[in-house]
Amino acid sequence: xxxxxxxxxxxxxxxxxxxxxxxxxxxxxxxxxxxxxxxxxxxxxxxxxxxxxxxxxxxxxxxxxxxxxxxxxxxxxxxxxxxxxxxxxxxxxxxxxxxxxxxxxxxxxxxxxxxxxxxxxxxxxxxxxxxxxxxxxxxxxxxxxxxxxxxxxxxxxxxxxxxxxxxxxxxxxxxxxxxxxxxxxxxxxxxxxxxxxxxxxxxxxxxxxxxxxxxxxxxxxxxxxxxxxxxxxxxxxxxxxxxxxxxxxxxxxxxxxxxxxxxxxxxxxxxxxxxxxxxxxxxxxxxxxxxxxxxxx
Amino acid sequence: xxxxxxxxxxxxxxxxxxxxxxxxxxxxxxxxxxxxxxxxxxxxxxxxxxxxxxxxxxxxxxxxxxxxxxxxxxxxxxxxxxxxxxxxxxxxxxxxxxxxxxxxxxxxxxxxxxxxxxxxxxxxxxxxxxxxxxxxxxxxxxxxxxxxxxxxxxxxxxxxxxxxxxxxxxxxxxxxxxxxxxxxxxxxxxxxxxxxxxxxxxxxxxxxxxxxxxxxxxxxxxxxxxxxxxxxxxxxxxxxxxxxxxxxxxxxxxxxxxxxxxxxxxxxxxxxxxxxxxxxxxxxxxxxxxxxxxxxx
Numbered sequence: 385x386x387x388x389x390x391x392x393x394x395x396x397x398x399x400x401x402x403x404x405x406x407x408x409x410x411x412x413x414x415x416x417x418x419x420x421x422x423x424x425x426x427x428x429x430x431x432x433x434x435x436x437x438x439x440x441x442x443x444x445x446x447x448x449x450x451x452x453x454x455x456x457x458x459x460x461x462x463x464x465x466x467x468x469x470x471x472x473x474x475x476x477x478x479x480x481x482x483x484x485x486x487x488x489x490x491x492x493x494x495x496x497x498x499x500x501x502x503x504x505x506x507x508x509x510x511x512x513x514x515x516x517x518x519x520x521x522x523x524x525x526x527x528x529x530x531x532x533x534x535x536x537x538x539x540x541x542x543x544x545x546x547x548x549x550x551x552x553x554x555x556x557x558x559x560x561x562x563x564x565x566x567x568x569x570x571x572x573x574x575x576x577x578x579x580x581x582x583x584x585x586x587x588x589x590x591x592x593x594x595x596x597x598x599x600x601x602x603x604x605x606x607x608x609x610x611x612x613x614x615x616x617x618x619x620x621x622x623x624x625x626x627x628x629x630x631x632x633x634x635x636x637x638x639x640x641x642x643x644x645x646x647x648x649x650x651x652x653x654x655x656x657x658x659x660x661x662x663x664x665x666x667x668x669x670x671x672x673x674x675x676x677x678x679x680x681x
Numbered sequence: 682x683x684x685x686x687x688x689x690x691x692x693x694x695x696x697x698x699x700x701x702x703x704x705x706x707x708x709x710x711x712x713x714x715x716x717x718x719x720x721x722x723x724x725x726x727x728x729x730x731x732x733x734x735x736x737x738x739x740x741x742x743x744x745x746x747x748x749x750x751x752x753x754x755x756x757x758x759x760x761x762x763x764x765x766x767x768x769x770x771x772x773x774x775x776x777x778x779x780x781x782x783x784x785x786x787x788x789x790x791x792x793x794x795x796x797x798x799x800x801x802x803x804x805x806x807x808x809x810x811x812x813x814x815x816x817x818x819x820x821x822x823x824x825x826x827x828x829x830x831x832x833x834x835x836x837x838x839x840x841x842x843x844x845x846x847x848x849x850x851x852x853x854x855x856x857x858x859x860x861x862x863x864x865x866x867x868x869x870x871x872x873x874x875x876x877x878x879x880x881x882x883x884x885x886x887x888x889x890x891x892x893x894x895x896x897x898x899x900x901x902x903x904x905x906x907x908x909x910x911x912x913x914x915x916x917x918x919x920x921x922x923x924x925x926x927x928x929x930x931x932x933x934x935x936x937x938x939x940x941x942x943x944x945x946x947x948x949x950x951x952x953x954x955x956x957x958x959x960x961x962x963x964x965x966x967x968x969x970x971x972x973x974x975x976x977x978x
Contacts, residue, residue: 386772390773392795395795404777404783415716431796467720472683483696500684500724507794
């Protein structure tokens with residue numbers, strides 16, 4: 385059995401089953417005293433291409449995707465620890481630009497490790513504090529599902545780059561510099577029954593909540609806020625492809641009514657995720673490492 | 682200017698000078714509340730070769746080198762967060778074996794990230810608690826220099842592997858499964874004026890203490906405890922080549938006299954590190970990423 389055949393999720397489940405890692409259901413680990421820790425790596429030619437993304441933006445994004453995990457935990461960031469793998473022929477200017485991007489978020493960058501690698505690999509450990517981590521396992525039938533912002537721009541930006549389309553800079557920027565929803569995460573954490581960030585695609589990410597909560601999640605695609613200029617149907621389903629780094633939260637209906645986030649679906653009895661378009665269930669794309677789905681970028 | 686020309690240390694100094702990372706003098710970052718965090722990566726064909734080291738031992742060592750940094754901070758480990766990069770053609774059995782090695786230390790392995798990479802890269806963030814982190818900047822003239830155990834076996838083990846020598850399993854094991862000096866680190870942390878682990882070679886590692894403390898460190902090589910079967914002179918200076926993961930601490934002389942660790946040198950006025958053999962200063966090898974010194978393994 386190769387990891388390519390198994391997929392990342394099944395690999396992680398296998399590790400948990402053997403007692404070798406866990407809890408891995410959340411993207412953050414919670415320690416005593418309200419500290420949360422998360423780790424994410426960006427790998428050249430898997431998560432970004434240097435032809436499309438500057439070293440500065442690679443650093444910015446490596447920090448942003450970790451802050452997104454902290455946001456989903458309702459946390460306030462405290463520090464980054466950075467593991468940087470660079471080819472030996474990398475210029476100092478490029479390496480410094482990457483660190484400038486990491487620093488753009490205003491979170492202190494603390495010591496780490498710098499090693500020589502065949503491709504650029506940025507591994508950021510982000511540490512923060514949270515008074516309440518919603519996790520993924522608390523969604524209940526009847527809960528509303530909300531998202532914190534418009535979807536689809538990042539995936540459309542990748543397509544723009546692949547096709548060499550001119551004049552779609554907003555989409556390209558959305559891919560290189562994802563949003564960081566720390567304030568929204570802290571606001572939602574007080575009432576959310578579950579919360580995740582939309583990194584792998586709404587079908588995949590909502591699927592983790594459904595599986596760990598033991599409920600079914602129904603997403604009505606017409607209710608999803610879309611990035612400017614994107615179509616909901618009839619073309620690529622960019623809004624389902626991930627890398628948006630908006631948050632998805634499940635909330636009791638009264639809490640959802642008090643907040644201003646768009647309601648995009650609901651939790652029901654059952655299992656799995658159903659995304660509907662014009663009332664009919666549709667298949668949504670999504671990302672998983674080690675095969676099983678399309679590669680990005 | 683390429684990183685190959687600059688070297689890791691000068692790169693880190695440049696980042697600190699620009700305010701982009703720091704404090705990077707220590708291998709651990711200290712957070713509020715006595716938590717310490719460290720991050721180290723092991724990269725295939727830079728730090729290990731799969732022809733020589735099993736996946737299990739790669740996991741064991743990736744955890745051990747981080748525990749060694751916690752030991753130098755006098756810390757008790759609390760959790761690992763693991764970033765694992767594997768080629769897609771890695772078997773599940775190998776990936777599980779790596780995680781079994783990580784788990785052998787009895788420290789909980791918490792969630793992390795698994796990504797597809799061209800070579801095996803294991804990045805471990807280790808989190809612990811310490812009541813006193815000696816750091817590298819407190820050594821004073823008159824302090825004694827002690828180490829926690831015998832040196833040279835790991836580097837000799839690499840040479841054994843390179844030459845295909847049979848019957849030297851102890852040396853090979855020393856390279857694959859370095860010691861973890863947590864108890865010694867906690868004992869020394871109460872009195873040490875500075876403490877580091879010997880990962881890059883005693884000349885390099887003591888050099889960090891000398892530079893940050895503003896003193897000179899004199900090491901008498903005849904006083905260094907050597908691994909069984911190794912020669913002090915006349916051949917390769919394996920004891921100077923690093924990867925021993927013993928601790929080196931500077932202590933006030935009275936504290937050194939009360940403890941049982943071998944005294945291998947002293948701090949004096951001045952700067953830099955001098956290692957003597959038969960009373961004469963000698964050049965010692967040591968390791969730095971991005972050129973400047975020999976590669977390992």
